[in-house]
Amino acid sequence: MAEKSTVPPYFSQVDVSSGAQRPTHVGPADEQTELLRDVLNAQDRTNELLEELVSTLTAQQRRRQEEIERWRGANPGVADGCREAAEVLSEVQVEYLRRLTDDVRDTGDEMVYGDFLLSEFVDRYGPRLAHLNGVIQALAQLGGGQPTTADEEQEG
Known part of the structure; x- marks a missing residue:
């Protein structure tokens, strides 16, 4: 009798959905469309976060430049x-x-x-x-x- 391996598989399925359960009667084409829609939503969220980051960094840089300009004016x-x-x-x-x-x-x-x-x-x-x-x-x-x-x- 062969022993079962306790090593986990290298590949496994990962649910990347936003938490909503998918109906089991969905066909492959519909599932692919839904997955692409999920990827698009995730990309939109990433873009929003990047825009916020750029906005924050730009504001910090602008404030720093204003501080340096004030310092130059005072000195x-x-x-x-x-x-x-x-x-x-x-x-x-x-x-x-x-x-x-x-x-x-x-x-x-x-x-x-x-x-x-x-x-x-x-x-x-x-x-x-x-x-x-x-x-x-x-x-x-x-x-x-x-x-x-x-x-x-x-x-x-």
Whole structure:
């Protein structure tokens, strides 16, 4: 006598209806139509939720922008200083990225096969680059926009 397996089946039926019981005398075409209608209703609800989410996020972003504008108006000297600092740090960032890319070009082959070199590279450049990006973004936002580099000013 063979033992019954206690492993649950991989596939099972899931009732995705909204809780309403379907009549048992419904044909396959009607059942398919009803299922598609249920899917459409679920999609409509998802769209409503997404619209609410977008509305909420937009309102939060608008409030944050208004707060920053008020802050800039109350602190014009600091805002100008933030913009100038962001521009200088942006130039520092460009030079830092040049050194980083030179290092990758020089040691890239060794990093592919050597975990130590890759780890050393990430430790050396990763945190500093991440923090520098964060500081530049904060200063640029408080200063009134994206920092421009010397290259961009010469082009314009």
